Amino acid sequence: MDAGSIIIGSVKKLTKSFKGGVRLIEHKYTKNSPIERCPDPDTVSISLTQHIGVMCRPTVKAGDRVLEGQLIGEIPGGLGCPVHASVSGTVLRIEEVTTAAGGTSYNIVIENDKQHCISPEVQTFGKKLSEAGSDEIIAAVRRAGIAGMGGTAFPTHAKLSASRGKADRIIVNCCESEPFVCANHRIILEYPEEVIAGAKIMAAAVGVREVWLAVESDRRDEAARLSRHLQNGGIVSVRKISSKYPSGSEKQLVSALMGVEIGEGKTPIDAGCVVFNSETCMAVYEAFAKGLPLIGRVVTVDGDCVAQPKNLLVPIGTSMSHLIDCCGGLCNEPKKIIAGGPMMGTAQWDPDAPVTKNTSAVLVLSKFFDRESKLPPVCIRCGRCVRACPMKLMPLKIAAYSDRGQLDKCESFGALSCIECGCCTYVCPGGVPVAQTVARAKSAIIAKRRRAVSQGK
Ligand code: SF4
Ligand code: SF4
Incomplete structure (x- = not known):
């Protein structure tokens, strides 16, 4: 003890x-609000890269009939997770998509027959x-x-x-x-x-x-x-x-x-x-x-633009727009759709983006939640970001060095330890996008290290 x-x-x-x-x-x-089962979507779009690691290789093709829980994408080798059909129906296509982060992925789109026929693979x-x-x-x-x-x-x-x-x-x-x-x-x-x-x-x-x-x-x-x-x-x-x-x-x-x-x-x-x-x-x-593979999850659908916020049990691959419709649609003009929480979630440019294995929430927020200041950001050296940082970093220093392109200094001040929690930006009275600047430095340092490895340095 x-x-x-x-x-x-x-x-x-x-x-x-x-x-x-x-x-x-x-x-x-x-x-x-108790968990409710999401009404069946007409289609699901199942990403082949919804985990850390390599992309899955599809095991089905357009026109194939698939059953709920059936393997549809396997790991060709290395780190990763297979993906399974979250509904029964017919594979419409395998399409290239641009992810919220700007990367490329492939999704398997399945037309849902709404029969919930379970695959014999589910044992x-x-x-x-x-x-x-x-x-x-x-x-x-x-x-x-x-x-x-x-x-x-x-x-x-x-x-x-x-x-x-x-x-x-x-x-x-x-x-x-x-x-x-x-x-x-x-x-x-x-x-x-x-x-x-x-x-x-x-x-x-x-x-x-x-x-x-x-x-x-x-x-x-x-x-x-x-x-x-x-x-x-x-x-x-x-x-x-x-x-x-x-x-x-x-x-x-x-x-x-x-x-x-x-x-x-x-x-x-x-x-x-x-x-x-x-x-x-x-x-x-x-x-x-x-014997059930991971084909569904609970998603909180909320935000000041959602008419009837709910916790929904959702087949993986359901579009965010379907979830919003199932919650009574929009009641305010939306400014942002976020997959996950407002602090660490990912802003989505496509309202039809699908739910993946790690989508805990879909939030639709109006400009009321937009913290962008009309005034130019200025650091008044109040130290609040330092007190708020759970990783004990000096976010203002890292942000300042990042702005000057001094990546070595950012690294020596621990930029790679940043967990991108957003606390520093949240508390900043000067409207400085500290977390975003630190995250940018972190990405640049990682990219530099990768380049050095690939060049054998
Ligand atoms: S919280 Fe903002 S204003 Fe205060 S020291 Fe940090 S960056 Fe500067
Ligand atoms: S975003 Fe990074 S630097 Fe800012 S408070 Fe969180 S861990 Fe610290």
Whole structure:
């Protein structure tokens, strides 16, 4: 037990925190809205690059009939996750698309027959957890195409493999500190047993004897709901962390709970733990218990332009415009559509962009949420960005060097440690786009390093 901590039942009473961060207005208008099944879309467009790693190779072609849960894209080799049909129907085409980040991807477009015909490939694991070996569990997670559903979309099977023999503990990230987003919150309230079961399956795969369910301190309903399904003395317990942004960031979560900093180039495994999102745990449970690949997820559809905000269970590949229609359409003039939260999400230029494995929210915001100042940005050296930075950086310095093109200086001030949380921009009274400038420096440094590697320097 950590010094000074007290466990009562399965809930640790002491709330832990991390340095920096900000308190945001929550705007969690759908926190009491139960998850609803999204009405069937006419088509889905399933990306072949919705994870970190190599692009999938399609295993189907235009005109093929596909069934729900059928493999439609496999990994040719290297890091990645296969993709599966989220509906039954007919493949219309495989098309080249431009992603929100400006890259190129290929999507498989399927016309939905709305019959929900399940593929014979969908088979339960067929063994009890106590009889399953680590390799078998990890292979099942890989087959199910599970990638981190909290944002990074890192292949879960690779994370499990990498942490075997190195991690002593799994931390389940139940923190959802981005405004508006309630998908995780609803999953924890409605499916606590499945989340816990998924975490235990991953504990068996990694070989750890301890699982911490990390919840934000002001989410008493989550802690209570999870605790109801825990046994005293079992391997799973609830830990509370301070409700501030970005508590959902892996590095801040580990810093708060373990008291160690995860700096540049380090991962939670360096602190002896591995972190999985709560929805990812549920996906692992679904794969193990029902043989279901990752073909759907819960998405919060909200923002001041959405008429009836909801939490929807959505087939992967559903267009954002369909989700907005299912929520009563638009009620204000939209300025921005964001996939994910307003702080770390990605602005979309195409309202028909599809939901991917890591889309936790679709937000449609009006100019009311646009923080662009009409005045030229100016740094008044107030130091607020330094106090807010959860990675203990000096964002104003990095931004200034970035503006002058001094990448070496940016690097020496730790630009590569930036987690792109946006706290520095949020607190800046001078309207300086600090986070964007630091992120630009980070990208330029990474590109420079890649160039040097390719030139053999
Ligand atoms: S918060 Fe803005 S004004 Fe204050 S030091 Fe940082 S960049 Fe300058
Ligand atoms: S965006 Fe980067 S520099 Fe700014 S507060 Fe977050 S981690 Fe620090």
